[in-house]
Amino acid sequence: MTIASRKERQKEELRTKILQTAKELFMEHGFEQTSIRNIAERIEYSPTTIYLYFKDKDDIFHALHLEGFRLINQYFRALEHVADPFERLKAISRAYINFAIENGEFYDLMFIIRSPINALKKEDDAKWEEGMRAFGFLINTIKECIQKGYFTGMDPEILAFTVWSMVHGVCSLEIRNRCDVVSELNRENLATKACDTIIQILERMHPKSLQ
Amino acid sequence: MTIASRKERQKEELRTKILQTAKELFMEHGFEQTSIRNIAERIEYSPTTIYLYFKDKDDIFHALHLEGFRLINQYFRALEHVADPFERLKAISRAYINFAIENGEFYDLMFIIRSPINALKKEDDAKWEEGMRAFGFLINTIKECIQKGYFTGMDPEILAFTVWSMVHGVCSLEIRNRCDVVSELNRENLATKACDTIIQILERMHPKSLQ
DNA sequence: TTAATTTACTTAACACCGTTAAGTTTGTTA
DNA sequence: TAACAAACTTAACGGTGTTAAGTAAATTAA
Numbered sequence: 001m002t003i004a005s006r007k008e009r010q011k012e013e014l015r016t017k018i019l020q021t022a023k024e025l026f027m028e029h030g031f032e033q034t035s036i037r038n039i040a041e042r043i044e045y046s047p048t049t050i051y052l053y054f055k056d057k058d059d060i061f062h063a064l065h066l067e068g069f070r071l072i073n074q075y076f077r078a079l080e081h082v083a084d085p086f087e088r089l090k091a092i093s094r095a096y097i098n099f100a101i102e103n104g105e106f107y108d109l110m111f112i113i114r115s116p117i118n119a120l121k122k123e124d125d126a127k128w129e130e131g132m133r134a135f136g137f138l139i140n141t142i143k144e145c146i147q148k149g150y151f152t153g154m155d156p157e158i159l160a161f162t163v164w165s166m167v168h169g170v171c172s173l174e175i176r177n178r179c180d181v182v183s184e185l186n187r188e189n190l191a192t193k194a195c196d197t198i199i200q201i202l203e204r205m206h207p208k209s210l211q
Numbered sequence: 212m213t214i215a216s217r218k219e220r221q222k223e224e225l226r227t228k229i230l231q232t233a234k235e236l237f238m239e240h241g242f243e244q245t246s247i248r249n250i251a252e253r254i255e256y257s258p259t260t261i262y263l264y265f266k267d268k269d270d271i272f273h274a275l276h277l278e279g280f281r282l283i284n285q286y287f288r289a290l291e292h293v294a295d296p297f298e299r300l301k302a303i304s305r306a307y308i309n310f311a312i313e314n315g316e317f318y319d320l321m322f323i324i325r326s327p328i329n330a331l332k333k334e335d336d337a338k339w340e341e342g343m344r345a346f347g348f349l350i351n352t353i354k355e356c357i358q359k360g361y362f363t364g365m366d367p368e369i370l371a372f373t374v375w376s377m378v379h380g381v382c383s384l385e386i387r388n389r390c391d392v393v394s395e396l397n398r399e400n401l402a403t404k405a406c407d408t409i410i411q412i413l414e415r416m417h418p419k420s421l422q
Numbered sequence: 423t424t425a426a427t428t429t430a431c432t433t434a435a436c437a438c439c440g441t442t443a444a445g446t447t448t449g450t451t452a
Numbered sequence: 453t454a455a456c457a458a459a460c461t462t463a464a465c466g467g468t469g470t471t472a473a474g475t476a477a478a479t480t481a482a
Contacts, residue, residue, distance in 0.1 A: 007429085007478095032325070035468060046432050048471080057469065111389055112323065114241070135392045154408065161393050161401065162381070162408040169380025170373070178322055181346045182372050190372065197365065197373040205416035218449095218458085246439060257461050259442080268440065 015053045017043055022060050023067070027105050031061065031113060061115050062127060068106040069130035075099045076137050085144035090199050092138060093167050097195045100171035112172055138164060150206055163202075170194045226264045228254055233271050234278070238316050242272065242324060272326050273338060279317040280341035286310045287348050296355035301410050303349060304378050308406045311382035323383055349375060361417055374413075381405040 021042050025034040036057060040047040054060050075095045082088040100107040139160040145151055151159055173179055174191040182190060232253050236245040247268060251258040265271050286306045293299040311318040350371040356362055362370055384390055385402045393401060 011430090030325070036470085037468080047469090048433085049431060051470070052430075112383070112387060114243070114387060131392065154411070155397070157393055157397050158401075158404050158408055161384075161390070161397075162405040162412075165380035165384055165405050166377040166409070167380070168384060169376035169378070172323070172383050173372075173376055173379060176323060176325060179372070181342065182368055186366070186368050186372075190369075193369050194373040194376055197369055198377070200365070201373075201412060201416055205412055222459090247441085248439075258440090259462085260460055262441070263459075 011053075014043075014045075018050055018053055019060070019063055019067075023064060026064070026109070030105055031064075031109050058116055061109065061113075064106075064109055066127040066130060068103070068110040069127060069134060071103065071106065072096075072099050072110075073130060073134055073137075076134060080137075085141050085148060086150055086202075088141050089138075089145060089163070089202070092141060093163070093195055093199060096167050097171060097191055100175065101191060104175050107171060108175055111168060112175065135160065135164070166198050167195060170198070222264075225254075225256075229261055229264055230271070230274055230278075234275060237275070237320070241316055242275075242320050269327055272320065272324075275317075275320055277338040277341060279314070279321040280338060280345060282314065282317065283307075283310050283321075284341060284345055284348075287345060291348075296352050296359060297361055299352050300349075300356060300374070300413070303352060304374070304406055304410060307378050308382060308402055311386065312402060315386050318382060319386055322379060323386065346371065346375070377409050378406060381409070 018039060022034065022039050025038055025042065036050055037047045040050055050060075054063070075098065076092065079088055079091045079095060082091055139156055142151065142160045142163070143156045146154070146156060170191050179187055179190050186193065229250060233245065233250050236249055236253065247261055248258045251261055261271075265274070286309065287303065290299055290302045290306060293302050350367055353362065353371050353374070354367045357365070357367060381402050390398055390401050397404065
């Protein structure tokens with residue numbers, strides 16, 4: 001079984017190499033601008049070889065999608081120890097925006113790019129699990145906030161989606177370069193400033209007694 | 212001068228036809244999926260003819276971009292008569308989301324798609340003017356809100372950008388199909404629900420006396 | 423040890439894309 | 453009627469994702 005296992009290992013290695021090269025390239029030029037031929041050239045294989053390891057370009061997309069969610073969950077895991085749920089919510093917002101700024105192309109892939117996210121959501125999919133872990137962390141934090149008297153009367157799931165939307169809006173306008181409407185002066189660290197504003201808004205909506 | 216003017220009129224007509232066909236096609240299949248060749252086929256001209264009327268595909272992009280901003284400003288114009296600035300702000304948010312839902316592909320083009328929005332911002336550009344009119348409406352509304360005691364101590368421009376971000380986030384998650392994380396039950400009219408939540412948050416952040 | 427077979431990979435091609443250079447048709451002017 | 457300019461087309465370049473068919477090497481079986 002040594003030969004078979006060696007072969008399997010080698011196959012796994014090449015698969016990983018393709019994925020890593022794909023990641024490198026799309027970090028440099030974005031996913032849309034990265035072609036199968038580009039990847040093939042860099043790993044010194046013919047383009048068709050890639051199709052022996054991935055069904056199509058979407059398959060590579062999904063693999064990187066999963067990696068992205070694993071990465072963002074790393075950002076979040078560091079915040080699990082924050083005891084106060086409202087503080088944790090604020091920290092999550094900041095971490096999310098940091099993730100987006102530090103991994104723009106990943107963010108693009110995960111939340112902006114148009115792609116068959118279909119055939120997803122099946123239980124078999126690890127990606128869905130990672131995605132739900134991230135969103136679940138947000139939902140649970142918000143549920144704890146509500147238990148503590150914040151956001152009274154609001155639906156946790158819809159509120160979680162709304163908070164996500166708010167920070168996502170900041171990130172996607174930043175990444176897709178729609179920030180030119182604001183003056184040069186305010187444009188520096190605009191995403192961070194907008195995130196701070198969101199946090200301010202969330203803080204102000206609560207009676208002083210809570211804070 | 213009758214001949215020359217007729218020719219000029221005809222040229223203008225074909226230009227308009229190209230643009231209208233482009234609009235039709237990208238409304239059906241999205242901008243990225245609409246090719247010069249598709250447009251050419253539908254208007255029964257050779258693909259190269261289009262290049263006599265538009266420099267390149269980006270040029271068509273920009274023309275449609277302008278149309279989109281004219282359209283969203285129509286949505287906004289109906290709200291100019293709303294006297295109370297805070298009510299107007301709420302109405303703007305709702306109108307913005309309605310625009311996005313009713314004109315998904317336009318919205319995509321204007322605020323999501325990656326494209327050389329560069330070489331923009333020059334004063335010569337009508338598009339920039341339409342864009343600034345829309346954002347200006349939001350900024351002015353927020354300034355009025357601040358004068359009335361809302362959002363005390365906040366920077367109007369950054370706040371305007373933040374509010375825009377918040378509703379844009381909702382729209383872009385909806386348009387790019389990232390809403391599957393929420394349960395089936397809440398998924399109906401999710402964009403509207405999230406918009407309502409944003410409005411609730413904005414309302415709650417103010418002392419009762421103001422409302 | 424040699425023949426058969428499986429595995430891993432490549433070549434060549436298809437149908438598309440945006441774009442351009444060169445050529446053709448058409449209508450207007452001299 | 454000849455010259456010219458405008459409007460439009462043909463053919464091509466270099467790129468894309470993807471597939472069918474072919475090759476070379478490694479492994480298995482005789």
